[in-house]
Amino acid sequence: MTRISVTPLQSSLGAEVSGIDLRQPVDDEVLAALREAWARHLVLRFRGQALSDPELLAFSRLFGELDPPGPNPYGKPFLSEFPEINVISNVKVDGVPIGNLGDGEAVWHCDMTYVERPPRAALLHALEIPPGGGDTFWSDMYLAYETLPDHTKALISGRRAIHDATYNSAGMMRKGMKEVTDPREAPGAHHPLVIAHPDTRRPALFLGRRRNSYVLGMDLAESNALLDTLWEHATRPEFTFRQEWQLHDLILWDNRCTLHRRDAFDPNASRIMHRTQIKGPAIEAFDPASAGMALES
Numbered sequence: 001m002t003r004i005s006v007t008p009l010q011s012s013l014g015a016e017v018s019g020i021d022l023r024q025p026v027d028d029e030v031l032a033a034l035r036e037a038w039a040r041h042l043v044l045r046f047r048g049q050a051l052s053d054p055e056l057l058a059f060s061r062l063f064g065e066l067d068p069p070g071p072n073p074y075g076k077p078f079l080s081e082f083p084e085i086n087v088i089s090n091v092k093v094d095g096v097p098i099g100n101l102g103d104g105e106a107v108w109h110c111d112m113t114y115v116e117r118p119p120r121a122a123l124l125h126a127l128e129i130p131p132g133g134g135d136t137f138w139s140d141m142y143l144a145y146e147t148l149p150d151h152t153k154a155l156i157s158g159r160r161a162i163h164d165a166t167y168n169s170a171g172m173m174r175k176g177m178k179e180v181t182d183p184r185e186a187p188g189a190h191h192p193l194v195i196a197h198p199d200t201r202r203p204a205l206f207l208g209r210r211r212n213s214y215v216l217g218m219d220l221a222e223s224n225a226l227l228d229t230l231w232e233h234a235t236r237p238e239f240t241f242r243q244e245w246q247l248h249d250l251i252l253w254d255n256r257c258t259l260h261r262r263d264a265f266d267p268n269a270s271r272i273m274h275r276t277q278i279k280g281p282a283i284e285a286f287d288p289a290s291a292g293m294a295l296e297s
């Protein structure tokens with residue numbers, strides 16, 4: 001029988017799961033333990049998992065229905081045989097990129113929050129890594145919300161923001177988009193700034209990405225000032241976990257209660273990651289009143 005062990009990597013988020021071979025079938029008991037560890041630690045790391053693409057797909061499906069990648073700048077899936085897999089890479093073959101996001105920094109973001117039902121989870125599997133750089137960071141949005149001053153919690157309660165669809169986290173324009181000059185006109189879903197996590201019901205700050213974000217109903221300068229304050233708070237180092245990649249690491253993260261970003265790396269080095277994501281339900285606002293009643297009853 002498999003006995004997994006879960007070792008926290010940071011005080012708030014990130015844990016390493018060992019004692020499991022993800023190429024083998026996962027029984028219900030182990031799956032329940034993985035789900036529990038994931039809900040508690042938000043980001044799970046599995047080291048030394050040399051998975052084929054079908055094995056990555058099979059493991060990913062344990063967490064729900066696969067959500068196909070969003071439109072990349074090139075307008076067609078990177079792997080025609082496995083369109084559910086996204087490729088994150090700077091490698092070019094005959095001048096043509098084999099994947100997305102290049103070699104520059106990817107700024108803090110959640111994945112695909114410009115749609116009404118953003119993915120619940122994403123899995124990233126390291127197939128080739130540069131000798132240095134390209135570290136990925138996650139930040140804990142439960143903790144970010146909890147530690148906001150009360151007056152800021154009051155200010156953002158019931159407010160919604162625009163999650164711009166125009167640019168990806170590497171600053172590249174998505175296929176079919178045009179430049180946005182006024183964030184108030186940015187295309188993309190409108191989501192509450194504070195959400196109730198669909199599984200845990202805990203409140204989390206839900207920011208999406210900074211570029212072209214706008215808090216509905218505020219004037220633009222007021223919205224920008226508030227967003228700058230929220231982003232600075234949400235990405236404080238003490239809320240974050242830093243992943244220094246090893247070959248065949250697999251990371252599973254919750255896309256509703258974390259943000260992530262990536263460091264740049266040497267353009268002459270190769271970095272190749274295969275990635276899946278899992279469909280999520282519609283986003284719901286956190287309602288402090290009903291949460292309070294639930295606690296009292």
Ligand code: OGA
Pocket residue numbers: 088101106111122124134135136169260261262273275
């Ligand atoms: C992603 C992403 C960062 C990385 O796959 O959504 O942001 O480290 N990747 O490649």
Ligand code: MN
Pocket residue numbers: 109110111169260
């Ligand atoms: Mn991302």
